Amino acid sequence: xxxxxxxxxxxxxxxxxxxxxxxxxxxxxxxxxxxxxxxxxxxxxxxxxxxxxxxxxxxxxxxxxxxxxxxxxxxxxxxx
Numbered sequence: 001x002x003x004x005x006x007x008x009x010x011x012x013x014x015x016x017x018x019x020x021x022x023x024x025x026x027x028x029x030x031x032x033x034x035x036x037x038x039x040x041x042x043x044x045x046x047x048x049x050x051x052x053x054x055x056x057x058x059x060x061x062x063x064x065x066x067x068x069x070x071x072x073x074x075x076x077x078x079x080x
Contacts, residue, residue, distance in 0.1 A: 007043040
């Protein structure tokens with residue numbers, strides 16, 4: 001059985017001084033615990049990656065931002 005496609009994004013967030021935000025994964029995560037990575041988020045149904053960035057920036061990170069460039073997009077079906 002094929003599971004529904006989940007769409008996730010990783011974002012590069014830079015401040016006005018050119019510093020980049022990285023996130024430390026929780027030690028409770030099954031995959032790659034305690035690894036530094038770019039912030040990653042699930043895209044909600046019927047939401048664009050740009051809308052996800054705006055939503056997450058405001059609600060999760062407390063920052064206002066915009067998507068200035070979409071580098072690439074990759075979708076993969078996950079089999080159960």
